[in-house]
Amino acid sequence: MTSLSERQKLILALVIRDYIETAQPVGSQRLVDKYGLEFSSATVRNEMAALTDAGYLRQPHTSAGREPTEDGYRYFVRQLMGHTDLPDTTKRMITHQFYQARQDIDQWMRLAASILAHQSQAASLVTAPHPEQGHFKHLELVSTFARQVLMVLVLAGGEVRQQMLVLAEPVSQGQLSSVADKINQRCQGMDAEGISALLPQMDALGQDVLKLTIEELDRSSAVLGGEVYRDGLTNVLGEPEFSEVDMARRALRVLEERSLLEDLLSRTILTSGIGGVQVLIGGEGTWEDLRHCSMVLARYGAPGLATGALGVLGPIRMAYGRTISTVRFVAGLLSDLVVEMHLE
Amino acid sequence: MTSLSERQKLILALVIRDYIETAQPVGSQRLVDKYGLEFSSATVRNEMAALTDAGYLRQPHTSAGREPTEDGYRYFVRQLMGHTDLPDTTKRMITHQFYQARQDIDQWMRLAASILAHQSQAASLVTAPHPEQGHFKHLELVSTFARQVLMVLVLAGGEVRQQMLVLAEPVSQGQLSSVADKINQRCQGMDAEGISALLPQMDALGQDVLKLTIEELDRSSAVLGGEVYRDGLTNVLGEPEFSEVDMARRALRVLEERSLLEDLLSRTILTSGIGGVQVLIGGEGTWEDLRHCSMVLARYGAPGLATGALGVLGPIRMAYGRTISTVRFVAGLLSDLVVEMHLE
DNA sequence: ATTAGCACTCTCGTTACGAGAGTGCTAAAA
DNA sequence: TTTTAGCACTCTCGTAACGAGAGTGCTAAT
Numbered sequence: 001m002t003s004l005s006e007r008q009k010l011i012l013a014l015v016i017r018d019y020i021e022t023a024q025p026v027g028s029q030r031l032v033d034k035y036g037l038e039f040s041s042a043t044v045r046n047e048m049a050a051l052t053d054a055g056y057l058r059q060p061h062t063s064a065g066r067e068p069t070e071d072g073y074r075y076f077v078r079q080l081m082g083h084t085d086l087p088d089t090t091k092r093m094i095t096h097q098f099y100q101a102r103q104d105i106d107q108w109m110r111l112a113a114s115i116l117a118h119q120s121q122a123a124s125l126v127t128a129p130h131p132e133q134g135h136f137k138h139l140e141l142v143s144t145f146a147r148q149v150l151m152v153l154v155l156a157g158g159e160v161r162q163q164m165l166v167l168a169e170p171v172s173q174g175q176l177s178s179v180a181d182k183i184n185q186r187c188q189g190m191d192a193e194g195i196s197a198l199l200p201q202m203d204a205l206g207q208d209v210l211k212l213t214i215e216e217l218d219r220s221s222a223v224l225g226g227e228v229y230r231d232g233l234t235n236v237l238g239e240p241e242f243s244e245v246d247m248a249r250r251a252l253r254v255l256e257e258r259s260l261l262e263d264l265l266s267r268t269i270l271t272s273g274i275g276g277v278q279v280l281i282g283g284e285g286t287w288e289d290l291r292h293c294s295m296v297l298a299r300y301g302a303p304g305l306a307t308g309a310l311g312v313l314g315p316i317r318m319a320y321g322r323t324i325s326t327v328r329f330v331a332g333l334l335s336d337l338v339v340e341m342h343l344e
Numbered sequence: 345m346t347s348l349s350e351r352q353k354l355i356l357a358l359v360i361r362d363y364i365e366t367a368q369p370v371g372s373q374r375l376v377d378k379y380g381l382e383f384s385s386a387t388v389r390n391e392m393a394a395l396t397d398a399g400y401l402r403q404p405h406t407s408a409g410r411e412p413t414e415d416g417y418r419y420f421v422r423q424l425m426g427h428t429d430l431p432d433t434t435k436r437m438i439t440h441q442f443y444q445a446r447q448d449i450d451q452w453m454r455l456a457a458s459i460l461a462h463q464s465q466a467a468s469l470v471t472a473p474h475p476e477q478g479h480f481k482h483l484e485l486v487s488t489f490a491r492q493v494l495m496v497l498v499l500a501g502g503e504v505r506q507q508m509l510v511l512a513e514p515v516s517q518g519q520l521s522s523v524a525d526k527i528n529q530r531c532q533g534m535d536a537e538g539i540s541a542l543l544p545q546m547d548a549l550g551q552d553v554l555k556l557t558i559e560e561l562d563r564s565s566a567v568l569g570g571e572v573y574r575d576g577l578t579n580v581l582g583e584p585e586f587s588e589v590d591m592a593r594r595a596l597r598v599l600e601e602r603s604l605l606e607d608l609l610s611r612t613i614l615t616s617g618i619g620g621v622q623v624l625i626g627g628e629g630t631w632e633d634l635r636h637c638s639m640v641l642a643r644y645g646a647p648g649l650a651t652g653a654l655g656v657l658g659p660i661r662m663a664y665g666r667t668i669s670t671v672r673f674v675a676g677l678l679s680d681l682v683v684e685m686h687l688e
Numbered sequence: 689a690t691t692a693g694c695a696c697t698c699t700c701g702t703t704a705c706g707a708g709a710g711t712g713c714t715a716a717a718a
Numbered sequence: 719t720t721t722t723a724g725c726a727c728t729c730t731c732g733t734a735a736c737g738a739g740a741g742t743g744c745t746a747a748t
Binding site for chain 2: 102103104105106137138140142144150152154158160162163164165166227231232233234237238242243245248249252253256341
């Protein structure tokens with residue numbers, strides 16, 4: 001398990017590069033021809049045998065070419081790939097799209113998902129930013145019909161929640177406004193705990209409203225509080241590894257089902273800091289459904305204010321360089337937007 | 345092209361029923377055995393030949409069993425199937441889930457999509473209800489940072505829109521509130537046109553706000569203004585007709601891409617009234633991507649107030665009875681909810 | 689340490705073939 | 719006139735056989 005020679009690293013990198021491109025096992029002769037190597041195919045074969053022993057390559061069958069193992073990809077991503085970055089023109093184009101969009105969280109999220117999917121030609125997901133601990137900013141009560149009241153709650157950071165409230169008896173819009181005013185004055189910037197302490201000071205109506213508010217603030221601190229945005233689910237269906245539909249189904253189910261996604265995110269990206277990009281290759285032995293997939297995940301936002309997650313799901317045979325750069329860049333962009341929104 | 349005899353109708357119905365169940369071409373002998381028919385397989389063969397001539401059945405190859413053509417399905421759905429309805433227990437279960445959910449449009453939409461997907465074992469979509477013509481109900485301006493203002497707009501019906509507004513120079517929260525108050529008093533219940541007429545009466549800030557408001561009201565009258573909720577996309581991948589991944593990809597792309605969906609909805613369901621269920625079989629010669637799919641669509645809501653669309657996408661070989669009943673029932677349920685929300 | 693040479697292995701596309709399922713037609717039965 | 723039994727015919731599908739092609743691993747020479 002000694003470390004690899006430079007030539008072995010070169011060959012490993014070339015095999016992975018070629019395999020990512022063609023999805024075909026790559027043979028020694030082909031490698032020499034295509035990349036104009038200085039040494040012969042026999043040498044390559046020897047090195048390949050060594051790389052196979054080391055667990056980085058595999059033969060689908062005796063006497064086919066080699067393809068990378070999951071460990072091979074991991075080694076590549078961590079040791080060989082180096083730090084890649086998007087070309088400046090691409091960066092500018094993406095930034096431009098963001099600033100051209102309407103100034104609206106929903107639009108931004110949708111755009112982020114779309115850009116990730118498009119750049120990586122894979123499936124993407126983005127979760128809306130939510131505060132680790134929700135803070136009250138503003139509340140509005142709008143009478144709709146008789147005893148029904150629409151409550152609109154604005155959290156610090158601009159997230160808006162709406163909730164229906166059914167009263168015991170009809171209340172005029174005037175009364176509602178005065179209750180809302182009182183709450184707006186007293187609860188400015190508070191979290192759920194602080195608001196709980198104010199409960200006794202309020203009348204019955206006020207208490208009802210505050211209880212709902214507290215419930216919403218608590219909800220926002222859940223792992224996967226907000227909306228999940230997805231895009232490019234069909235990109236991934238084109239890849240040959242998903243020609244076995246069952247693979248595709250299991251992979252897409254992870255993105256579709258909230259419970260699976262929650263498990264995935266809580267055990268990976270949410271345990272890491274902002275800014276780092278995590279690469280999950282082949283389910284990492286933990287997620288059976290992702291055995292034939294890789295995910296590139298990152299957390300964005302500002303700790304203490306609000307954070308969200310974003311990522312890409314594709315076949316293991318994925319263009320990691322480009323994907324990682326894109327995820328990193330978009331995460332940075334969204335982080336900036338979150339900070340801007342939270343300035344106050 | 346004379347009309348079918350009773351026996352032909354019976355045989356057509358049985359062929360379709362069996363084919364829906366097994367996805368295999370069905371032969372004459374098999375039909376007689378399985379359903380205990382009174383007449384012999386030779387008779388069935390004769391009738392099948394007639395049905396084939398009439399265009400309702402087809403042979404995948406000479407001397408395989410028969411399978412329904414698209415026209416066959418259409419005849420079945422329109423003439424043979426009769427009016428089916430969900431069992432009462434199922435209806436109660438669904439209703440229960442709705443009233444147990446939080447009173448929140450978002451939750452309801454998600455639930456509707458989930459129920460459709462689950463009941464039909466296919467992919468579902470639901471669009472949020474939006475007014476054909478948006479009406480102003482309430483506006484709130486919240487100062488966030490220096491010149492940035494969060495505008496929250498509540499439409500009649502409870503739909504909430506948020507929008508960011510960047511001012512030329514800083515304005516205090518007090519001033520913002522007084523502008524909002526003024527607008528709330530004057531614009532109650534108005535549509536975009538009415539509000540435009542008020543523009544000259546306002547100061548610069550007021551005009552900016554109203555312009556944005558008008559823009560939002562207009563947006564809500566677009567065909568596909570609101571959010572689209574999807575569920576069960578992976579259900580459909582299990583069906584044998586989608587083992588050819590390319591079929592699956594093209595079908596799912598229709599649900600995924602807003603532009604395709606918009607085209608589809610605007611040319612089908614939006615041209616029909618509330619309550620009716622439309623069945624699109626095999627793309628109806630218009631949508632190439634849907635050649636191997638069927639969709640069951642309905643519009644829900646209250647004309648003049650707000651409407652939305654919902655539907656199911658599955659293989660042509662779909663359990664139409666159950667699916668149609670489910671779509672009809674859920675559409676009714678959502679219509680009721682829309683009406684309740686709009687009472688005022 | 690590298691490489692030319694070669695025997696060996698395994699996949700994949702093609703072809704051949706028989707079993708099985710189902711049809712269409714004809715002639716007999718109802 | 720309608721239904722049905724009987725039968726020859728057709729087409730698919732799974733299996734086996736086979737050769738071409740690609741690639742390997744090993745040995746011996748450089």
